[in-house]
Amino acid sequence: MSENALIEIRNLHAMAGDTPILNGIDLELHAGEVHAIMGPNGSGKSTLSNVLVGKPGYEVTEGEVRFRGQDLLEMDPEIRAREGVFLAFQYPVEIPGVSNSHFLRSAVNAVREHRGEEDLDAIDFLSLLREKMKLVEMPEDMMSRAVNEGFSGGEKKRNEILQMLLLDPGFCILDETDSGLDIDALRIVANGVNQMRSPDRAMLVITHYQRLLEYIVPDHVHVLSGGRIVRSGGKDLALELEEKGYGWITDADAAQPPRTPKADSNAASAGS
Amino acid sequence: MSAAFESLSALRSEVLDRLRDGEADWIGRLRDEAMTSFEEQGFPTRHLEDWKSTNLAPLEAISFERVGTPEQNPVVVTGDGVPELRFVDGRLDSANTQAENLPAGVRLASFAEVRRQAPELLEGRLAGLASPKRNAMVALQTAFLDDGAVLTIDAGVEVDTPIKLCFSTSGDATSPASAAFPRLLVVAGERSRGTISIECEATAPGLTAMVAEFYLAAGARFESVQIQDEYAGRVHFTSTHARLERGASFDSLVYSLSPGLIRSELEIELAEPGAETRMRGFYLGRGDGHVDHFTTVDHAAESCTSDEEYRGVLGDRANGVFRGRVIVRPDAQKTDAHQSNPNLLISEHAGVDSKPQLEIYADDVRASHGSTTGQLDPDALFFLRARGIDARAARLLLTRAFAHKIVDCIENERLRASTSTRVDLALATLDSDVPSGVGGSSG
Numbered sequence: 001m002s003e004n005a006l007i008e009i010r011n012l013h014a015m016a017g018d019t020p021i022l023n024g025i026d027l028e029l030h031a032g033e034v035h036a037i038m039g040p041n042g043s044g045k046s047t048l049s050n051v052l053v054g055k056p057g058y059e060v061t062e063g064e065v066r067f068r069g070q071d072l073l074e075m076d077p078e079i080r081a082r083e084g085v086f087l088a089f090q091y092p093v094e095i096p097g098v099s100n101s102h103f104l105r106s107a108v109n110a111v112r113e114h115r116g117e118e119d120l121d122a123i124d125f126l127s128l129l130r131e132k133m134k135l136v137e138m139p140e141d142m143m144s145r146a147v148n149e150g151f152s153g154g155e156k157k158r159n160e161i162l163q164m165l166l167l168d169p170g171f172c173i174l175d176e177t178d179s180g181l182d183i184d185a186l187r188i189v190a191n192g193v194n195q196m197r198s199p200d201r202a203m204l205v206i207t208h209y210q211r212l213l214e215y216i217v218p219d220h221v222h223v224l225s226g227g228r229i230v231r232s233g234g235k236d237l238a239l240e241l242e243e244k245g246y247g248w249i250t251d252a253d254a255a256q257p258p259r260t261p262k263a264d265s266n267a268a269s270a271g272s
Numbered sequence: 273m274s275a276a277f278e279s280l281s282a283l284r285s286e287v288l289d290r291l292r293d294g295e296a297d298w299i300g301r302l303r304d305e306a307m308t309s310f311e312e313q314g315f316p317t318r319h320l321e322d323w324k325s326t327n328l329a330p331l332e333a334i335s336f337e338r339v340g341t342p343e344q345n346p347v348v349v350t351g352d353g354v355p356e357l358r359f360v361d362g363r364l365d366s367a368n369t370q371a372e373n374l375p376a377g378v379r380l381a382s383f384a385e386v387r388r389q390a391p392e393l394l395e396g397r398l399a400g401l402a403s404p405k406r407n408a409m410v411a412l413q414t415a416f417l418d419d420g421a422v423l424t425i426d427a428g429v430e431v432d433t434p435i436k437l438c439f440s441t442s443g444d445a446t447s448p449a450s451a452a453f454p455r456l457l458v459v460a461g462e463r464s465r466g467t468i469s470i471e472c473e474a475t476a477p478g479l480t481a482m483v484a485e486f487y488l489a490a491g492a493r494f495e496s497v498q499i500q501d502e503y504a505g506r507v508h509f510t511s512t513h514a515r516l517e518r519g520a521s522f523d524s525l526v527y528s529l530s531p532g533l534i535r536s537e538l539e540i541e542l543a544e545p546g547a548e549t550r551m552r553g554f555y556l557g558r559g560d561g562h563v564d565h566f567t568t569v570d571h572a573a574e575s576c577t578s579d580e581e582y583r584g585v586l587g588d589r590a591n592g593v594f595r596g597r598v599i600v601r602p603d604a605q606k607t608d609a610h611q612s613n614p615n616l617l618i619s620e621h622a623g624v625d626s627k628p629q630l631e632i633y634a635d636d637v638r639a640s641h642g643s644t645t646g647q648l649d650p651d652a653l654f655f656l657r658a659r660g661i662d663a664r665a666a667r668l669l670l671t672r673a674f675a676h677k678i679v680d681c682i683e684n685e686r687l688r689a690s691t692s693t694r695v696d697l698a699l700a701t702l703d704s705d706v707p708s709g710v711g712g713s714s715g
Contacts, residue, residue, distance in 0.1 A: 053658050054658075055654055055658075056650070056654065076657070076662075076663070077654065077657040077658050078657040078658075078660050078661060078662045078663065078666075080658075081657070081658055081659055081660035082660045087658060089655070089658075092655070093649070093651045093652050093655045094652075095649075095652050095655070095656075095670070095673065096673065097670075097672075097673025097674060097676060097677060098669055098670070098673045103656070103659075103669075106661050106665070106669065107656075107659035107660050107661055110659075110660035110661050110662065110665075111660045114660070146673075163659060167659065167660065
């Protein structure tokens with residue numbers, strides 16, 4: 001592994017409940033890179049993103065993840081977020097009674113405090129918020145509403161990207177951000193993500209379809225199957241998958257059973 | 273015979289001459305009959321259906337040394353132009369009271385003054401709704417009738433500023449046990465409008481037993497905001513009664529924030545067609561607290577509406593009780609009655625006992641009720657943490673959102689703001705190490 005990788009995932013094994021899902025993931029991302037992870041349903045894509053942000057319910061049984069050289073898996077979820085790991089959720093939760101602007105300001109100030117920066121007062125926060133809202137074409141009334149409550153699918157995803165823009169993370173994970181989006185919403189979301197591309201930042205774009213990658217063009221594409229990366233390539237790999245489907249890769253992979261910490265009977269039925 | 277019973281009986285004999293001095297005979301008789309009624313009934317026990325979930329043993333064990341003796345401790349009043357009566361140990365603290373700034377047609381006076389100088393204001397109303405015979409704690413309160421407040425608003429008069437009543441105690445946690453028995457009577461004339469705020473903030477051990485009666489004439493609109501925010505060693509009893517005539521509207525909002533033993537009763541009679549009531553309650557159980565909300569709404573006439581929502585947050589080892597009785601009498605057609613009681617348990621040692629009780633004797637009725645008990649949504653907690661908000665702050669944010677549904681519905685803006693602050697202060701004391709649906713990291 002090179003010394004300056006922003007994030008290094010090494011031989012990562014993880015279980016959801018009693019089921020092994022990730023069976024030895026090796027991946028490294030450098031600052032400035034955008035990687036895409038593609039794969040069929042149940043290949044472990046969402047589990048990977050959930051494990052990276054510390055969602056309860058998963059157990060890492062083997063391997064490690066280092067973020068800027070630090071042991072990521074040792075950190076509580078809020079510390080990971082403050083250190084700069086951000087997941088745009090596939091299904092953002094609704095939080096009745098908590099206004100979106102109050103939530104966003106609490107989050108921004110939690111991250112700023114961790115970085116040793118001063119809290120933003122209401123006025124400074126508002127001007128930052130307005131600036132970022134423009135990038136995702138978000139109407140102002142969505143700030144006074146409760147977090148994601150009554151938002152359409154597209155509005156929720158735009159709200160996720162808005163959070164990403166505000167928190168300014170070093171490592172962004174986008175989990176099926178394209179799912180449920182019409183073409184206009186997809187364009188807005190992709191535009192927000194592309195604003196975030198920078199030499200200091202790495203992105204992991206998880207998607208089932210190639211469509212999103214027309215808007216967010218990756219540097220590298222990986223195919224996940226059976227909880228392992230079974231193929232890596234350039235952006236053309238995504239086009240090849242679009243043309244041929246996943247069968248030609250996963251069939252080849254099926255000949256070689258996934259490695260599991262304990263070779264138990266559940267291994268074959270692993271799914272996320 | 274319990275320590276409380278004996279000590280209160282003895283204290284009553286001591287103060288009785290002072291109480292009777294200069295008052296109308298019928299009030300003295302009411303007080304004595306109430307005492308007889310209390311002696312017959314004794315303190316309520318858990319054998320009684322209405323007291324099944326609340327044990328008054330901690331109250332019975334108290335040996336009272338003082339009752340309703342005002343002390344000349346100065347009470348700081350934050351004079352913001354709001355008419356305000358301040359009570360210490362249940363008696364008016366006249367030095368710190370301002371009953372000016374009231375519009376014509378509004379009278380606010382101490383109960384002690386009214387029962388001596390204008391007893392006709394009380395006649396036919398005092399104890400007309402809160403019956404000593406049916407309720408031993410009401411009997412005890414009535415047996416000590418002394419001070420409190422009487423508010424009357426003439427027909428057609430509208431008062432925008434809230435009228436504040438503050439009940440505090442002299443002394444602190446180390447003081448000997450004292451009892452206070454404040455009494456309230458509110459008479460709102462036809463088409464009148466008013467708002468009252470009743471705050472109890474005792475700092476000494478003992479008992480606060482308050483009885484309030486509201487009479488709303490046709491078309492009157494009244495909002496009552498009660499805050500129970502007393503020291504943990506104080507037992508709090510409140511029995512609030514309201515009777516609504518044709519088209520009257522009564523909003524009752526009660527906030528139980530004390531970490532001690534609370535029994536809070538609310539009984540609303542929708543006596544004539546078109547009357548409507550909104551009943552809102554929030555209770556926060558902390559420490560070893562026990563909060564019992566015992567509510568009744570009686571649809572006695574047609575086309576009345578009741579809308580009840582009590583929300584509870586129970587932490588530490590606290591216990592919450594909610595009883596919501598809805599009676600729809602045979603003549604009360606076109607009744608609209610809704611009730612809900614969501615509870616949030618934020619500690620595994622906390623508990624709640626929720627009992628909706630619908631008694632419907634009419635057939636053209638819309639009625640619904642729902643009671644839920646749950647924990648903070650683990651997905652929402654994780655979402656907040658994944659945005660950098662620490663677990664404690666995330667729990668507080670979600671708990672606050674749950675509670676504030678009952679704060680945001682206060683109509684009077686000034687009261688909404690002050691209540692919001694008070695509820696937030698109480699929420700901020702919740703145990704920070706309470707386990708929740710979200711564990712640590714997956715690593």
